Amino acid sequence: MTLLALQGGFADAPIASAHAFRAALTALSQPGQILSVTGAAPPAPVSVAAGVLLLTLVDGTTPVHLAGRYDCAALRDWLTFHTGAPLVAPEAASFALGTWADLQPVGRFAQGLPDYPDRSCTLIVEMAALSNTGSRLTGPGIADHARLNLPEVAAFQANRARFPLGFDAFFTAADQIAGLPRSTHVEDF
Amino acid sequence: MTDQAYNFAYLDEQTKRMIRRAILKGVAVPGYQVPFASREMPMPYGWGTGGVQVTAACLVPEDRLKVIDQGADDTTNAVSIRKFFQRVAGVAVTEATQEATLIQTRHRIPDTSLSAGQILVYQVPIPEPLRFLEPRESETRKMHELEDYGLMHVKLYEDIARHGQIATSYAYPVKVEDRYVMDPSPIPKFDNPKLSNSPALQLFGAGREQRIYALPPFTHVVSLDFDDHPFVPSKADHACDLCDASDSYLDEVIIDDQGGRMFVCSDTDYCGGRRAAGHVGRLGEEAI
Ligand SMILES: [Zn+2]
Numbered sequence: 001m002t003l004l005a006l007q008g009g010f011a012d013a014p015i016a017s018a019h020a021f022r023a024a025l026t027a028l029s030q031p032g033q034i035l036s037v038t039g040a041a042p043p044a045p046v047s048v049a050a051g052v053l054l055l056t057l058v059d060g061t062t063p064v065h066l067a068g069r070y071d072c073a074a075l076r077d078w079l080t081f082h083t084g085a086p087l088v089a090p091e092a093a094s095f096a097l098g099t100w101a102d103l104q105p106v107g108r109f110a111q112g113l114p115d116y117p118d119r120s121c122t123l124i125v126e127m128a129a130l131s132n133t134g135s136r137l138t139g140p141g142i143a144d145h146a147r148l149n150l151p152e153v154a155a156f157q158a159n160r161a162r163f164p165l166g167f168d169a170f171f172t173a174a175d176q177i178a179g180l181p182r183s184t185h186v187e188d189f
Numbered sequence: 190m191t192d193q194a195y196n197f198a199y200l201d202e203q204t205k206r207m208i209r210r211a212i213l214k215g216v217a218v219p220g221y222q223v224p225f226a227s228r229e230m231p232m233p234y235g236w237g238t239g240g241v242q243v244t245a246a247c248l249v250p251e252d253r254l255k256v257i258d259q260g261a262d263d264t265t266n267a268v269s270i271r272k273f274f275q276r277v278a279g280v281a282v283t284e285a286t287q288e289a290t291l292i293q294t295r296h297r298i299p300d301t302s303l304s305a306g307q308i309l310v311y312q313v314p315i316p317e318p319l320r321f322l323e324p325r326e327s328e329t330r331k332m333h334e335l336e337d338y339g340l341m342h343v344k345l346y347e348d349i350a351r352h353g354q355i356a357t358s359y360a361y362p363v364k365v366e367d368r369y370v371m372d373p374s375p376i377p378k379f380d381n382p383k384l385s386n387s388p389a390l391q392l393f394g395a396g397r398e399q400r401i402y403a404l405p406p407f408t409h410v411v412s413l414d415f416d417d418h419p420f421v422p423s424k425a426d427h428a429c430d431l432c433d434a435s436d437s438y439l440d441e442v443i444i445d446d447q448g449g450r451m452f453v454c455s456d457t458d459y460c461g462g463r464r465a466a467g468h469v470g471r472l473g474e475e476a477i
Binding site: 013014015017018019021022024025028029030056057058059061062114115116117118120122139140141142143163164168181182183 | 196197198202203205206207209210211212213214215216217218219221223224246247248249250330331333334366368369388390403404405406407408409
């Protein structure tokens, strides 16, 4: 472990994580809304937003899968020091971090059980940018419809078809987050 | 100021993370009861420890908190919870529904319409709507899994056979997004229509039973009924005797020992707001 791993956590954890959770809650309960978060300085290639979500939601009870180039020594050390989360294979993860390409195939991640649909994985999908363009979203949390530049459509339609099973996703880019729960209907525009 | 003897919002960070993860699962699967490890709170279970834990996990220092007990801001229960969060989270408080960013409630939905960005946290005593039909948790869990809600319909239909109508007037069961049957907590069925398509986020916390569930904004919620006996959100056939409102939920109050009665809004903020705006009910002048 390097000294770098010790840096980049929340300066005032109770307040910073309260603000971050409220943003995450808004993002997941109003799919398509893009919100800004702050307070984490994770090592490259992780975005500020993904770092904030990890510090807010992850701990020693939530196994994490780091996908693709996110599975690097600097991030492993940082996450271990700040959260104590065990690092695991995709199938065992409560949270998974990577680009959409890194996370494929997403069918590997826990979808929950028929009697416990909450025992599912949450994906943190790193993106180049977030914008209210592209895929059309409808469902709980959305008054009429919303738009979000999802990385693809078919995987999220398949995920919705399994409801109440499925994964939930946060999309992150720089200091921005958006959410897509398994309940959202996704259509190509 | 926050009382420095406590962590922000009382609960430790690990507990808040656990509750926050449960809330997010609840949001993702509307109406499904997510298990969580309820903590001891410095108040008895009957005082809404589930709602208190959900509120603690959601609060930010900038929040403006309102707490109501059966519609009223000034009951012992509501005052205690409000003071608790003033002390441990340093948040501002209000009695005005429109000014509140987070409202914790026991047994009512405010009569003032909620708006986008607001969070309504319900205190829930018995989260399982099938519990009084089937005491075994393993069985009710299976029923939810299989969408096997026949027993609930049989119970409601027996009501109709016996009473000519569905007798349930509180905690009237609803179906969420055509999937999960959910207990809306012991709100009067008058409030049920407000559950559906609300611009506010609705969160439900049951402390003793250790369950959290949620209705995101604009979630479709239907009260269970039958084609030949449609759901009717009943209401007393009166206007409020203080503010003359005909669209609010009314409590019956005994006013003298000759059996005199009056009907007043259960939502004290709604009633007060109407009276401040000049509306006067049948007994409005005398009462002020
Ligand atoms: Zn009134």
